[in-house]
Amino acid sequence: MSGIGRVSVIPPRASGLVFTVLLVAAGCGDGGDGATPATPPGPAPTPTPQPSATISFREVTTPVPEGAAAEVGIRYRTANLSVPITLQVEASGGTASEDDYVLSAESLEVPAGSGTTGELTLGLNAVEDASFAEGDETLILSVQPPAGSNVRVDGSLEVVIAEAGVTPCPGVRVSGEPPVLADDWDSVPTVETESATIRLTLETEAAAAGVVFDWVGPYRDYHHAAAWNPSFRTRNVDPVTPLDQNLVHWSFEATAAGVRHTFEFEWLAHLEAGFRFRSEGGDCVGEPEAVCTGAGCELRP
Numbered sequence: 001m002s003g004i005g006r007v008s009v010i011p012p013r014a015s016g017l018v019f020t021v022l023l024v025a026a027g028c029g030d031g032g033d034g035a036t037p038a039t040p041p042g043p044a045p046t047p048t049p050q051p052s053a054t055i056s057f058r059e060v061t062t063p064v065p066e067g068a069a070a071e072v073g074i075r076y077r078t079a080n081l082s083v084p085i086t087l088q089v090e091a092s093g094g095t096a097s098e099d100d101y102v103l104s105a106e107s108l109e110v111p112a113g114s115g116t117t118g119e120l121t122l123g124l125n126a127v128e129d130a131s132f133a134e135g136d137e138t139l140i141l142s143v144q145p146p147a148g149s150n151v152r153v154d155g156s157l158e159v160v161i162a163e164a165g166v167t168p169c170p171g172v173r174v175s176g177e178p179p180v181l182a183d184d185w186d187s188v189p190t191v192e193t194e195s196a197t198i199r200l201t202l203e204t205e206a207a208a209a210g211v212v213f214d215w216v217g218p219y220r221d222y223h224h225a226a227a228w229n230p231s232f233r234t235r236n237v238d239p240v241t242p243l244d245q246n247l248v249h250w251s252f253e254a255t256a257a258g259v260r261h262t263f264e265f266e267w268l269a270h271l272e273a274g275f276r277f278r279s280e281g282g283d284c285v286g287e288p289e290a291v292c293t294g295a296g297c298e299l300r301p
Helices: 013-026
Strands: 053-057 063-064 069-078 086-091 099-102 107-111 117-126 137-144 149-155 155-162 174-176 180-182 195-205 211-217 246-254 260-267 273-279 289-291 296-300
Touching: 063 069, 063 117, 069 107, 069 155, 086 099, 107 117, 117 155, 137 149, 195 273, 195 289
Parallel strands: 053 149, 063 155
Antiparallel strands: 053 069, 069 117, 086 107, 086 137, 099 117, 137 155, 174 195, 180 195, 195 260, 211 273, 246 260, 273 289, 289 296
16 A cells, blocks of 8 residues: 555654653663762862971081080071071080080071072080090080971981090190999998999100109008008008009000000099199199099099
């Protein structure tokens, strides 16, 4: 039969409804591929501000003998330092006291700049005092930037103040190791003390050929009837007041400058032992004494 065409089985009004349902179905579910829709990325984290300057010491540790000076180097690198900053110098920790050193400044200034490097210097003098045979002492140096500044400080500096001895007379040097204490008197109940043992070095130059030394003490007093006099009162040296110590070692050797004596002796720790120096030419003013007890040694004018 001519004129026969395609006949729609869906009513016109229903066809629009089916098309709409298909569109809604296409927009639901997992998008057709089974994958969950990606979550949009959050805001990027705020970058950590970079330091405007970095400070560090040139060395980690440095030795300075007593009586000598040293130059401490403090390096800086600026990133975006718009104004100069002042670093406060601090000394703390260690075994040295404030009397053992002198600093040339209490603060240092880092100049403003960006991408620049440089080095600041701090002077340190190690003081030679009357104490000797005390061993090396230590000191920790650090620098502190202003509060709230974006400046990074890397590390600190350990300064070792080396024991250098004392000079009782021109051309004479006395040094040593710290005294070592021991309780060796358990069998003698009348002696409530310890023994001290020390090793000292006495160096003389040729210019000090006229200087002589003798023992300060201790001397044991036999003038009384008792064989043991615990008072140990100092007496003039005579046949009945001998030097009361145990001389463990005494040697001497020639040096390029003169003579070096090495002593090791033991005595009662609460008493004084050591040397007195004299010279006929007057080089040793006041006959100074290098005296030790179990607590330490000092030079007395």
